[in-house]
Amino acid sequence: MKKFLETIKNIFKIEELRKRIGYTVVLILIYRLGSFVVLPGIDPMQLANLQTQASGGLVGLLNMFSGGAFGNASIFALGVMPYISASIVIQLLGIMIPYFQRMQREGESGRRKMNQWTRYLTIVILALQGPAYLTNLHAQLPETAFLLSGFSFNLFATIVLIGGTMFIMWLGERITDRGLGNGISLIIMVGIVARLPFAFFAEASDRATQSTGGILMLIVELVILFFIFIASIALVQGVRKIPVQYAKRIVGNKQYGGVRQYIPLKINAAGVMPIIFAQALMLFPMIFASFDATRGFAAVMSNMQGFWYNFVFFILVVAFTYFYTAVTVNPTNMAEDMKKNGGFIPGVKPGKKTAEYIDSVMSRITLPGAIFLGIVAILPVFAQMLGISNQFASFYGGTSLLILVGVVLDTLQQIESHLLMRHYDGLMKTGRLKGRSGI
Secondary structure: OOOHHHHHHHHOOOOOHHHHHHHEEEHHHHHHHHOOOEEEOOOOOHHHHHHHHHHHHHHHHHHHHOOOOOOOOEEEOOOOOOHHHHHHHHHHHHHOOOOHHHHHOOOOOHHHHHHHHHHHHHHHHHHHHHHHHHHHHHHHHHHEEOOOOOOHHHHHHHHHHHHHHHHHHHHHHHHHHHHHHHHHHHHHHHHHHHHHHHHHHHHHHHHHHOOOOOHHHHHHHHHHHHHHHHHHHHHHHEEEEEEEEEEOOOEEOOOEEEOEEEEEEEEOOOOOOOHHHHHHOOHHHHHHHHHOOOOHHHHHHOOOOOHHHHHHHHHHHHHHHHHHHHHOOOHHHHHHHHHHHHHHHHHOOOOOHHHHHHHHHHHHHHHHHHHHHHHHHHHHHHHHOOOOOOHHHHHHOHHHHHHHHHHHHHHHHHHHHHHHHOOOOOOOOOOOOOOOOOO
């Protein structure tokens, strides 16, 4: 406890870190306040049906990503999912279309161009999702809930929804530039954490009033949740080290080098992104489910507790893990960098053979990571089958758990970097925190 308090004091001794934390907290508070600002023209006292709809299923997932704004008919109701969907499309285009491939190779300027394209595509997606959200509002709320109506209201509300999501994106960029951690990731995490106390107390209340299990069952649930949390941390931080030998260099009369170092390859280099990508694709059947009166493909794929939904979700998570790992880890560049710096993997020829070796190792260690990530993605369904409430079950795996683990580790890593830079002790007595790349 004394060590912890000393670390907190050291954090607030660093002026830059103190300002970054304060700036981040202020912007997050602005976001949370905005999630309770109801769209102009809607009576906030008549949102009961919408909040009931947003308590479970795929709509509940959208409500989670928006931090509860979806169920509040807020100006931030569409959240950051349109931006994430646009990011998926742009990254896919970066593989298939030469124009975007050239932008990826242009470094910082190319990254800015792709970010601009992502913003444009986000606006297009918002222009489609905004009217769809308003249509859902008209279906869920009584006519007396609408103080305004007609085409002019729909147009005005769509513009407000577009502006709300773009403002969230701006907040996220400001947090990334001047705050602490990755802004978009933190905004998603805050929305998830905001639901945790209500979900826990609802589960505790249910267990206290039930004759099956009672408080003892709640304790068992918390123990299982703890072990799943530890396993998720191991998944995020696990690495496989490849030894690299650097040849000796002679400068003047002195010899330099001859040191063996290691390349850390992450077992889960993709982080939580495969689950987010797969989840974004699984949202599309929901759009067509209401028109599928025959209970066909769209309706079946909208059932989050169904076999086919979870089977396809698992396969997509595994596939996107390989895809995102291939995008973020480039064995050819790693091999070229080693060759330029006089490094080589013992027993492997420099150049093409080294790239092939790294690629084969990456493929082997990605497979168990991808399978485990897929299992974590569908764990909430098994938790619900064991009688855990829908809201609390979402923290047993899936997007909620991995975003919490990844974002917390990434933020703590940044804090530790500031502490070590100024010669203070880190957050841990031994080892180093390994953060995740941001969402």
